[in-house]
Amino acid sequence: MRLLKATAEACANIAFIKYWGNRDHERRLPANSSLSMNLAALRTRTTVEFRRDLESDTVQVDGRELGGKALDRVVSHLDRIRSLHGTLREKALVVSENSFPADAGLASSASGFAALTVAAAAAAGLGLRTDELSRLSRYGSGSACRSVPGGFVAWDAHDEDDRSFGRTVAPVGHWDLRDVIAIVDPAAKEVGSTEGHRLADSNPFQKARLEGSTGRYRAAVSALLARDWDRLAAVIEEDALALHAVMMTSRPSLLYWQPGTLAVMRAVRGWKAQGLQVAFTIDAGPNVHCICTAAATGEIEAMLASVPGVMHILSSGVGGPAVVLSSSWAGG
Numbered sequence: 001m002r003l004l005k006a007t008a009e010a011c012a013n014i015a016f017i018k019y020w021g022n023r024d025h026e027r028r029l030p031a032n033s034s035l036s037m038n039l040a041a042l043r044t045r046t047t048v049e050f051r052r053d054l055e056s057d058t059v060q061v062d063g064r065e066l067g068g069k070a071l072d073r074v075v076s077h078l079d080r081i082r083s084l085h086g087t088l089r090e091k092a093l094v095v096s097e098n099s100f101p102a103d104a105g106l107a108s109s110a111s112g113f114a115a116l117t118v119a120a121a122a123a124a125g126l127g128l129r130t131d132e133l134s135r136l137s138r139y140g141s142g143s144a145c146r147s148v149p150g151g152f153v154a155w156d157a158h159d160e161d162d163r164s165f166g167r168t169v170a171p172v173g174h175w176d177l178r179d180v181i182a183i184v185d186p187a188a189k190e191v192g193s194t195e196g197h198r199l200a201d202s203n204p205f206q207k208a209r210l211e212g213s214t215g216r217y218r219a220a221v222s223a224l225l226a227r228d229w230d231r232l233a234a235v236i237e238e239d240a241l242a243l244h245a246v247m248m249t250s251r252p253s254l255l256y257w258q259p260g261t262l263a264v265m266r267a268v269r270g271w272k273a274q275g276l277q278v279a280f281t282i283d284a285g286p287n288v289h290c291i292c293t294a295a296a297t298g299e300i301e302a303m304l305a306s307v308p309g310v311m312h313i314l315s316s317g318v319g320g321p322a323v324v325l326s327s328s329w330a331g332g
């Protein structure tokens with residue numbers, strides 16, 4: 001059997017309606033549906049080469065070799081792809097580069113596992129459709145399933161594995177929204193999302209969050225499709241705050257905010273009151289994503305630079321789907 005080598009690229013995504021908690025942790029079947037926008041400026045490019053001369057999977061991210069749990073997570077994902085293939089036993093050399101600064105605290109499991117899945121599936125010659133690639137990415141990292149299709153992507157919550165994947169609800173050109181990201185602390189988070197999702201199970205506030213989640217998800221999809229900024233902005237902030245209420249009240253408590261986080265949230269509220277089209281959202285970390293219309297972007301970028309605690313700013317428009325950039329016969 002001749003072996004292939006393939007390179008793929010995927011965007012990170014920012015959720016307007018957040019994924020938090022699983023109905024099935026092993027298979028990453030989410031507790032609620034989520035909605036996100038792919039980020040064109042935050043991409044991961046990954047090459048996977050299955051080689052006969054390797055004794056174990058080797059993974060490099062931004063020039064550093066992975067070890068420990070981070071490596072185990074990638075190896076498990078490669079094992080899934082080898083078992084889907086059936087007879088592929090060879091170990092892989094995985095080389096991954098992020099387009100955004102490694103020290104910005106934005107390292108994304110979404111773009112990482114989407115690019116890994118698409119590259120490894122191509123290298124293994126699996127010939128999967130977009131929905132199948134999305135579903136497979138979900139096993140590596142839940143939010144990665146939303147980075148496989150392009151534009152604005154919904155991930156529906158289902159009990160059945162084969163119905164839980166990301167699908168485009170509006171293409172890249174639907175609405176020129178931007179994400180202006182205020183980096184207030186570039187340090188890696190102490191508690192990652194995988195552990196956080198599990199903590200939600202025993203938190204009574206998660207029940208209240210989930211009760212409102214379907215309504216917020218529907219409102220966000222309909223506001224997005226109608227390009228209704230005011231409705232979308234309101235639900236984005238409400239959903240992010242519901243997420244952080246759950247995080248803060250988990251045991252142990254996950255308090256991701258730093259002083260700079262709150263300073264940006266308050267600044268955004270002030271800019272909104274002046275009529276600017278901007279809303280904040282925050283993932284499992286301290287950095288604040290200012291979602292805004294194209295017309296507001298320049299002003300938001302300029303004003304963010306002088307908010308206390310803001311160290312860097314990164315701006316992105318809407319990104320496309322994960323793509324295979326090249327494939328060729330492998331050397332080893």
Ligand code: DP6
Nearest residue numbers: 015018019141142143193194283284
């Ligand atoms: C707060 O997809 O990172 O960013 O499945 O364990 O990899 P794992 O979790 P992950 O969780 C994302 C959480 C979030 C919200 C979101 O992106 O929807």
